[in-house]
Amino acid sequence: MEHVRPSTLDEALEGLAAPDAKALAGGQSLLPVMKLRIVRPSVLVDIGRLELGGVHMSENELRLGALTTWNELESAQELERPALAALAECASGIGDLQVRNRGTLGGSLAHADPASDMPAVVLALGAQIVLRAASGERTVSAEEFFLGPFTTALGPAELITEVVFPLVEGSGSAYVKVEHPASGFALAGAAAVVRPDGGQSVALTGMGGQAFLLASDANPVDALPDAEIYGDRFAPVEYRRHLAGVVARRALDRARERMEGTGE
């Protein structure tokens, strides 16, 4: 295995063109799977020092660089407002202090672990994911991005550069998870957004092959019976389905409290 540290995005994209090349950001997902010898890249393109970080707020959107760490998200003042609180809340519940010091937003989304937390939040907040390849830039919606367990719309030599969140003034958001007692990943996680116009969205994670939005405008929880939910040895499917309802409802309640300024 080779390790290269490009100094520009273009160089990184060039490096990724090599067969079996992999981007290395915070390494908090990639190194664990490499240690288990599940993934064996020939070249690691270390993007960790590229200028892809930062929390950028403008009037109607929030742009988060792919290399923004969980720790930056959990402590960013910009994310204190109810409309974006789910982001910080979710980040602060990921892994542990050491993992949050290094793990990045882009890495988590690209890794697309079906039990990871943040995919639910980007889905519920209706984020757009900005991707760059040598051939150019494209933007895909969060819904188009997640395709299955550890599978996304990313091309082999493509990088996430930014994630863009529309700002809906006056809305409230929340993330609630029941964690697996050993791994800490989501046994069931729900991100909810409640808007002043009465609209609401809920996305679930940890339930199946990938995070997904509950398709319903009225009450998203009504869509639960049709959702594809998996069981496993630890948490049988009846329990997971029940839990999905619990976290979805709790997330909605908290999002509404935040919107109305009655919570916290």
Added chain:
Amino acid sequence: MPAARQLELVINGERRSAEVEPRTLLVHALRDGLGLTGTHVGCDTSQCGACTVLLDGRAVKSCTMLAVQAEGAEVTTIEGFARNDELHPIQRAFVEHHGLQCGFCTPGMILTASDLLTRAPDPDDATIRRALRGNFCRCTGYQSIVDSVRAAATALREGEAA
């Protein structure tokens, strides 16, 4: 096998050089290459925190970082945590408040506590416990560790005030 190369690192304030392969984890470079065996290995799933070191002052799991990723950064291990031959207040608190039994988790606990206390100088117990989530201890039941961190926070605040 890809060629090993000499890697220059700043460890505990000193410039050190170690022979590493690109795949070598920082923890192995520290332990095997540099003889800094106070950094321990307790798991292979990046969970236990026994391998925690400071990278530019921030706690990281040295088993979940390549040695090459530490190039250009300042690494602090438990061996370099004491200040001028005197125990760091956090170390002293762990001794005085019985924050250890077997001691295998201790270096990682202390370094994680250091990161916490630089950001939150006056944490409550819940904050301390949350910060130590990625540091397993099987001996103490954690309470004496929480006591030690709380006492260290006080000592550090008083030290600063003085």
Added chain:
Amino acid sequence: MSESVIGVSRPRVDAPDKVTGATHFAADGHVHGLLHARLVLSTEAHALLQRVERDAALAMPGVVAVLTADDLPLASAGSDRTTEPLARTEVVFAGQPVALVVAESEAAAEDAVEAVVVEYEPLPAVVDVEDAMLPGRALARVLEEDAGGGDLESIHAGVDKGQEDGEEEQLSGNVLDTVHRNAGDATALLETSDVVVSGTFRTPWVYQAYIEPQVATAWLEPNETLVVSTSTQGSFVTQRELARAFGLPLERIRVIAEPLGGAFGGKLALMEPLAAGAALALRRPVRVVLTRAEDFQATNPASAQVTHLKIGARKDGTLTAIAARMIVDRGSNAGWGVEGITSLLVAGPYRWEAHEIRGYGVQTNRFTFGAYRGPGAPTAAFALETLMDELAVELELDPLELRLQNAVVEDDVGVSGNPFPRMGAVEVLERIRTHPLWQSRDSLPDNEGVGLAAGYWPGGNEPAAAVCRVNQDGTMTVVTSAVDMSGVNTGFAAIAAETFGLSPDQVRVVAADTATGPYSGASGGSKVTYTVGKAVLKAAEAAREKLLAAASDELEIAPADLEVVDGVVRAVGAPDHSITVAEISGKALRFGGRYEPIEGHGGSAQTRGAPSVAAHLAHARVDRETGEITLLAHVIAQDVGRALNPALVEGQMRGGAAQGIGWALYEELVHDENGQLLTGSFLDYAIPLAERVPDIDTLIVEVPAPDGPFGAKGIGEAPVIAAAPAIANAVAAAVGIRLRELPMTAPRVWATLEESGA
């Protein structure tokens, strides 16, 4: 007299080294020319080994050897982990070591493990322990082999096997051992009892989860001495095991027990035969360090157990009889199991008029059973203490008063047939009675509850010796071969200082090895302070006699009229007539000196047990929707005999209680129906984290052990035992459900709530 050092909290003597990274654990030592070994583990739970294909691995860079059982210079035929460290012909659990890859670096060894191909002829895997007992069932081991005869059982607790009996039950060959304890007519008494409660309780395999994975390093000295530097609980027992494995005389084996990164019963002679076998075969130093994944699969966790239990009482709360049938899953351990001890402890610290208890040790194709803090005790306590609570409900009695009314006192005869020594069962319950948490139990918010449970550990004995040597500068060196698992060295320093007349700062405790040290048994079974500590006390007394004889000569005062205070010998009542310990020692330790070195040797051979008992209170909140249990507070009251160093005693109590919380809520090693481990990493196997352990209030109760040093007794096991049933009883108090299986995971709690309609 200066103030006593007994009963005063002091930092551990090893703390400064441990906070600076200066402590060298067993994986840390530099050994010149060291080779690194990695295990090839069986992927089958039960199979005959056909072939180990090693050429591809041997061809890889840095690989020195791929060793199988035939390559190790093993002496005897046995089938235990000492005499068969690598499987010979039959593998009996998935994860059993089959081969060792030895290479110049760990990475090279790890790479090569993947290139070793092992061919198996699969056999049926026996995984259902109850089914495995039935006559005619497939056997978990098909090839007849010598069951061993190792020395590993006696380490934990001295327990007999109960009575032999004639009426033979029809059982399969998987049942390796049966225990029968009975007195009186329990069946008849249960039929006539006013209230009877019963249940079947299940507990899983549980992993010790020491944070330092198992490791051993072995090499041959030029004089052919085999040296093993290792993370072990006992150096002498390891030496004996190695002698048995390789047919070597004891004096050719030197075992050095390095500072231990946690063990809890799990680190006894598993790695050393592998490292030593490889070193003997290759004549080069070899280190075996387990990865955590290997440690999960290839070591020796606590048995799963099924307990059928029935207890009865009269209306007034007097316990009548207990009937139990206890099935212990030994996995592949043919040498010993916990059926003896668990069938004793299931009766708890209570008086019974009659008992009928049977224990069965059954082999299956899962792990090799090993000890884990209080082996056989948490499982027994979970069953008994749950039913004690149910009994209280049926009787409409306070659960604490019910226990108190029936708690054993000195000379009550237990189900062992022997009288109980002095033990503070009544005292710990009385301490709990007045605790604010217990007082508040009826005024808690919804879905919260407080639960109570008690349990005891009989303690263990093994002769031990120690040496106290006074140095020229008046400081003292205490030498023992005890492995410091729980802070015992700090206790030894206090015992020696107090007995001799020094301050503890002037005492240094060193751990010697089998070549240099006085004898000591393995650390385990809560016996080190009680046995080795007693030897230290006697050694300090012997040294003091030498000191007083010399001082008497110097001061011309009779020894009986002298006292030693803080390193000074002085006349009682005339402190000006004095001489320092350093002066006397200086006069002894020099050319032409007049006095014998101020040095004492002491030994102990305790015969009476010194049981320790603990009662727990747990305060739990149950989330009815998710099934999650949150612990809000925990209290433990324990009879520790005498707290030599209260801070360390509290550390043991809290650490034990936290492990009990693990039993209660999280820990479970699970196999699939083919015997494949499903929870072989910390990603699947949860242990208590800082966030999930509440503050644990410790109440130290001191009922001195007559033979213990300053009344101290072993305290390591007792605090783990009754934590889980206290939590279970708290859950029952909170939401009215009784779980019959550990751990009480959120999905199980939720399912039980659903079933109960509560």
